[in-house]
Amino acid sequence: MKVHNFNAGPSVLPNEVLYKASKALIDFEGSGMSILEIGHRTAPFIAVMEEARSLVKELMQLDDDFEVLYLQGGATMQFMQVPMNLLDNSGTAAYVDTGVWSNKAIKEAKLFGYVDVVASSKESNYNHIPKQFTIPPQASYLHITTNNTIYGTQWQMTPVTDVPLIADMSSDIMSRSMDFNKYSLIYAGAQKNMGAAGATMVAIRKSMLGKVTRKIPSILDYKNHIENGSMLNTPPVFAVYISMLTLRWLKEQGGVSAIEQLNDKKAALLYDEIDHNPLFRGTVVKEDRSKMNACFVMDKPEMEEEFLKFCKKEDIVGIKGHRLSGGFRVSMYNALPYESVEVMVEAMKYFSLKKA
Ligand SMILES: *Cc1c(COP(=O)(O)O)cnc(C)c1O
Secondary structure (H helix, E strand, O other): OOOEEOOOOOOOOOHHHHHHHHHHHHOHHHOOOOHHHOOOOOHHHHHHHHHHHHHHHHHOOOOOOEEEEEEOOHHHHHHHHHHHHHOOOOOEEEEEEOOHHHHHHHHHHOOOOEEEEEEEOHHHOOOOOOOOOOOOOOOOOEEEEOEEOOOOEEOOOOOOOOOOEEEEOOOOOOOOOOOHHHOOEEEEEOOOOOOOOOOEEEEEEHHHOOOOOOOOOHHHOHHHHHHOOOOOOOOOHHHHHHHHHHHHHHHHOOHHHHHHHHHHHHHHHHHHHHHHOOOEEEOOOHHHEOOOEEEEEEOOHHHHHHHHHHHHHOOEEOOEOOOOOOOEEEEOOOOOOHHHHHHHHHHHHHHHHHHO
């Protein structure tokens, strides 16, 4: 039985991906062995890794300077691996602070060089994306978090800058068309929009590398991973396989622009209800609303527990807000069916009629 899964991450995956993965767990492509039982340097697994890497390039239409890696350690490891590889001790990196995740990235970057926090929406509890900021021209890069999973804000445009642009896209990767080639490095934990926990996708321009003077441990050096075809050591084979299946699925859906249309429809349906239902109220400024994570509260907070219980009976799962922002957070990643949002909206309508 499936429920309506609005979890923020790890989160809903396409049924057919789960089905195929479960088969490969027992017998991988008729080999008589589980995908967990074969060497990662065998032809069948190298084919999985190469297909996953090339699907990322294809779906995001990345130009030839990009290399795609599947690493371990989560997006959280990228918070330190990015500055370790790209920010010299004497250098400056610009960061925009849009919430918990960008804060963690800032904290790690400070271990490696000077960090200029060029803008922050902290004063207003991260309810918007800062629009006005100046980037020091000597900055090694500008780092942004394109979608703020906890607060429900999302960058609607790509900042225009002459310095290399780096983004944590963990919670909106491949959910909408963007000119990904404007970026120099993009990273995302796979568990929200492109697979299972354990694999982290890093797309990096080769031309960014080799510029810092510090010595970098082998396992943390992007260059080593590139030279070894993302197989410097044993990769998280099952997580990479699930990501490959998820990307195949996305391609079958028509790719990023097709899923964007569906994501737009889902978000419009839900936000329309939030704006018209007298019991609910959105928590971020409308122009910066995330199409992946919708955050909202009730005007009467004492009703929130009751609404959660009501939703549970309707098989609606994972809508309780993050402990830092309270209320509700409804995550609508690529694999979430439109029907689940319809059920959510029906529940909001019904609950409010019952209370009227
Ligand atoms: C979930 C999330 C992270 C943390 O990812 P891990 O893979 O758990 O390290 C980082 N950034 C953003 C934007 C996220 O949504």
